Amino acid sequence: MQASEELARLAEDGDPTPLVQAYNASFHAGYVGIQNEGAPYFGGETLEFVVPHDLEYPYLTIAAMAVNSNDCFVALNGVKLEPKAILDGPGYDSGSEENNELCSSIPGPACDAVTGNARSGNGEGFVHVHRGFFGVGDLSQPGYDWRNPMMRVEMDMM
Numbered sequence: 001m002q003a004s005e006e007l008a009r010l011a012e013d014g015d016p017t018p019l020v021q022a023y024n025a026s027f028h029a030g031y032v033g034i035q036n037e038g039a040p041y042f043g044g045e046t047l048e049f050v051v052p053h054d055l056e057y058p059y060l061t062i063a064a065m066a067v068n069s070n071d072c073f074v075a076l077n078g079v080k081l082e083p084k085a086i087l088d089g090p091g092y093d094s095g096s097e098e099n100n101e102l103c104s105s106i107p108g109p110a111c112d113a114v115t116g117n118a119r120s121g122n123g124e125g126f127v128h129v130h131r132g133f134f135g136v137g138d139l140s141q142p143g144y145d146w147r148n149p150m151m152r153v154e155m156d157m158m
Contacts (some may be wrong), residue, residue, distance in 0.1 A: 001016040003127050007063065011073040011094035013107060013117055014039075014065035022060065023061070040067040040108065053081060067108035068139065070097040070120055072130045074151040081155060088149035093131070095124040100136025110139045 003011065006018040016034050035049045051060065055062040059078045066072035076087060093099065097120040103111035105120035133144040 001127055003096055004126060007127075008071065008094050008096035010063055010065055011069075011071040011092075012065075012097055012119065014067065016063070019063060037125065051081075060153075062151075064151075065092055066130070066150065068106060068110040068144065069130070069133065070099050070101070070105055070106075071095070071123065076151075076153060079153075083155060085153075085155040087155075089151040089153070090148040091130040091132075091146050091150035093124065093128050095126045095128065098122040099131070099133070099135050101135070101139055103138050106137075119145040120144075142156070 004019075004022070006022045009015050010019050015122065016036070020034060035047065038047070055157075058081045060081055061075070061077050061079070063073060063075040066074060072091050074089050074091055075108055076089055079087060080102060097105060100120050102120065105118050107117045130146070132146050133139065
């Protein structure tokens with residue numbers, strides 16, 4: 001399946017605004033919010049936030065960019081909220097950019113000297129599990145070998 005332009009923008013640039021607008025425009029969106037205080041977060045760090053629970057729409061969708069990547073993101077889509085559930089999610093490749101590992105198309109701390117974030121093109125054209133990075137480009141910190149999961153969501157419903 002091809003990523004929507006809104007999802008590709010999140011995966012490439014970390015900008016959640018178009019995706020949030022798309023969810024807000026949908027008929028059964030429920031609560032839509034943005035939590036980015038303290039971002040970026042690094043492996044092993046925890047972010048805790050409260051999502052209002054609605055019995056008419058008891059599902060959770062989360063999406064976030066994986067920083068220092070061309071088009072990697074983590075997501076859960078329409079997962080039913082269950083007390084004490086623990087959900088692990090892989091890193092996904094939006095397929096909208098080539099994984100060239102070049103700072104000219106990667107935002108984030110490992111590419112702090114770059115002045116832009118150009119779309120690298122030549123993406124795979126479909127969403128799939130991301131393979132990671134292996135130091136073939138010019139990242140100052142190459143070697144992100146995530147073999148999943150990249151995200152854990154723990155439900156603590158009251």
